[in-house]
Amino acid sequence: MTPHTEDSPLRMHHLWSLREDTVVGWDEEGRTLVLSSPQGTERVEDPAPAVAEALRRMELGPVLLANLLQSNGGAVPGHDTYTVVLSVLRGISHVVIRTLSLEDLKGPVLSVVPMGRTARFSLVRLSAQRRVQLRPTVTITVRGDVFLVQCRTLEHRVEIHRPEAMWVVSLLAWPMTPDAMVEVLPLPAELTLAILAYLAGAGMTVAAG
Incomplete structure (x- = not known):
């Protein structure tokens, strides 16, 4: 990785x-967006037009919402457009993938993929001095690259795309504070802490004694 x-x-x-x-598609009357999935x-x-455009683009692949809404210019009268879109996405969070990426053209770092019908995800900022580790029931397998x-009891899985994220995961085999991880890796x-926030948000970490 470039220093x-x-x-x-x-x-x-x-x-x-x-x-x-x-x-994603419209109903027969063209007034309701219908999202169909195995779930x-x-x-x-x-x-709102901004919501429809966001879902259309998200169907094609990962998007940066702020850039999408700015370029789309689809303001929602009387409301903050970003807040309106986020509200809709929270309601369909069981089909929404969250991805951490770097602006270095090397692809995503990791993705959090919902697996359950009631899956809800938000980033969790861990205490810098509190030791954490991987949940004991977590498994790590390989599919392609x-x-x-x-974990069978969690409603998300984390897909690790780059070695930076795997370095963080490997350190979680032992109880360790986020501050210590920052020092070692x-x-x-900010990248180490962001990776931890995604892992914790997906439920992969637990507090260590």
Whole structure:
């Protein structure tokens, strides 16, 4: 990995997409967006143009919501457009994939994929001085060039795409504080902490005694 310096600031992107098995389309009247997936069907009634465009783009792959909404210019009268879109996405979070990426053209770092009908995800910022470790029931397997971090009792799995994320996961085999991980790993501190926030949000970490 290229060393992080003040002349080459780290640019992280938090991306959103729909599961690949989710199809977005309009109902017969053209007023309701219908999302169909193996987990069921969701309906978004009378969506604002910004919501419809966000879901259309997310069906194609990961997007940076802020950039998408800015370029789309689809303001929602009387409301903050970003908040409106996020509200809709929370309602369909069981088909929404969250991805951490870097602006270095090397692809995503990791993705959190919902696996259950009631899956809800949000980033969890861990205490810098509190020791954490992998949940004991977590398993790590390989599928192609992706490491899958998952647990039968959790409603998300984490797909590791790059070695930076796997370095963090490997340290979690032992109780360790986020501060200690930042000191040990040859990564920018903000990247290490972001990877931890995704892992913790997916339920993969637990507090260590």
